[in-house]
Amino acid sequence: MAGKEFLDHSMEKKINNPRSYPEPSFQNMLERLPQQDQNFFHTGAFVLSFNSSLLALISNNLFRKLMHVTQARYSTVAAMSFLPFVTTTVAYEAIIKQSLMTGNLNCEICAMVRGGLIGGVVGFFYPFILALPLNALLATRYYTTPLPNKENAVRFWILASKPIFKKMRFAAFIQVAFGAYLGSKHHKIYVKMIHMPEPGRDSEEIRE
Numbered sequence: 001m002a003g004k005e006f007l008d009h010s011m012e013k014k015i016n017n018p019r020s021y022p023e024p025s026f027q028n029m030l031e032r033l034p035q036q037d038q039n040f041f042h043t044g045a046f047v048l049s050f051n052s053s054l055l056a057l058i059s060n061n062l063f064r065k066l067m068h069v070t071q072a073r074y075s076t077v078a079a080m081s082f083l084p085f086v087t088t089t090v091a092y093e094a095i096i097k098q099s100l101m102t103g104n105l106n107c108e109i110c111a112m113v114r115g116g117l118i119g120g121v122v123g124f125f126y127p128f129i130l131a132l133p134l135n136a137l138l139a140t141r142y143y144t145t146p147l148p149n150k151e152n153a154v155r156f157w158i159l160a161s162k163p164i165f166k167k168m169r170f171a172a173f174i175q176v177a178f179g180a181y182l183g184s185k186h187h188k189i190y191v192k193m194i195h196m197p198e199p200g201r202d203s204e205e206i207r208e
């Protein structure tokens with residue numbers, strides 16, 4: 001019975017210990033990490049966001065060729081660069097980094113899954129899907145491609161999107177893998193951060 005109580009107590013302490021820190025303490029601990037870790041924690045997700053913008057531009061270009069759209073080139077490039085970058089950055093900040101900095105994400109596998117989902121859903125499918133209605137609207141406005149009626153619209157867009165998706169499926173895998181890597185890496189930095197001894201505390205006391 002004593003052994004069970006000891007295991008329960010140790011497990012509870014392990015799980016709840018990071019949550020005992022207020023958010024400002026996490027920020028202070030992060031600032032004591034090596035500069036390389038701090039830089040990666042602050043800027044690592046921007047690479048995923050940049051890739052999202054790049055994929056959005058590629059998707060946009062492929063759909064423009066499919067629908068023979070040549071008008072409004074610069075405005076669509078601006079929109080397809082800005083929106084995926086901001087959306088991916090905000091999603092990663094809110095779902096992973098903010099959860100880490102409030103002590104609510106203590107599982108590395110969970111961080112990897114979240115990162116992979118952000119990379120796949122927000123970093124790939126969102127830019128891909130965004131390019132479709134944008135160029136469909138331009139095709140309708142400038143009469144570059146005859147579009148189907150409402151009854152056949154879904155089937156038409158699925159068939160039109162298939163070859164484009166096949167060309168980009170490797171990019172989708174890269175986004176998912178890189179998102180998972182970022183989640184894992186940020187979680188490792190978080191673990192390193194919460195196990196750093198506080199200034200003025202004895203290292204033996206920290207281990208106890």
